[in-house]
Amino acid sequence: MKAVLFDAYGTLASITDPRRPYRQVINEARRRGTELPGDVASHVMASPLTLSELASQLHVPTEALHHAERDLETEVASITLYPETLATLEALQARGLKLGVCSNLAAPYAAPLLKVLPPLDAYLWSFEVGAIKPQPQIFEAACQALGCSPVEVLMVGDSLQADVDGARAAGLHAAWLTREGDHGDLQSLDELLQ
Structure with a gap:
């Protein structure tokens, strides 16, 4: 693995006062x-x-x-990072991995996230790419932005269909994060460090 892509909301950060x-x-x-x-x-x-x-x-x-x-x-x-997000990202960067965010979201939700995240190697927002997960185009754009082939990239996200199935269909590895319950691959981001 040379790179890890993360979904944004529900994976790295949460909206603690959702109004939709x-x-x-x-x-x-x-x-x-x-x-x-x-x-x-x-x-x-x-x-x-x-x-x-x-x-x-x-x-x-x-x-x-x-x-x-x-x-x-x-x-x-109300956007806030999950407690383990920063330490996990820093530890993965220290291991020499490229890191990116690949997320389906409306335009106003990107800038607030950038304010709370450390600098990463790539940010792929669906509204900029013109494709949404699970469409392969967004994963292809992410791999290109990271300078990696799909088999070198792990996608981590909280949506089975969009993040896991979509990434795997595009040739990436994928891990399903389920913060509540034990039916996913991970229950916390820091499990990536084990």
Whole structure:
């Protein structure tokens, strides 16, 4: 193994006060009878849409948008790393491994995460790549950014389908992190150090 990729939320960090502002905007559009694109959640994560741009596309009124924007501010202010994240990343870097983040997320969630993480070798955000996990394009882009072949990379994440099955289908190794329960490969990031 030459590199380790991590999912962001649910793996490295958590949102301790979830408000789901994008879902609020989508639900408001549904309530108003707006016709939504096929998989609107995937659309949001595969493009650099701000909350206000999404609300505009879905014809959501200003008052509902302002409420969702306040909730977005609350949500990103509550982002925190899991207790073992920094020490695990530093130990893996000390072993000479390249590290990266590969995550499905809406654009406003990347910058707050970058503020709390140490510098890593690569950051692959679905909204920049234009593909979401489990699509192979995002894993291919991650391997290219790390300068590694897929067989040299381990993907660690909390979603069996997106992080594990998607990574394996793209030729990477994968470990399923389940912080609650013992049905995954890992229950904590520091188990990577054993």
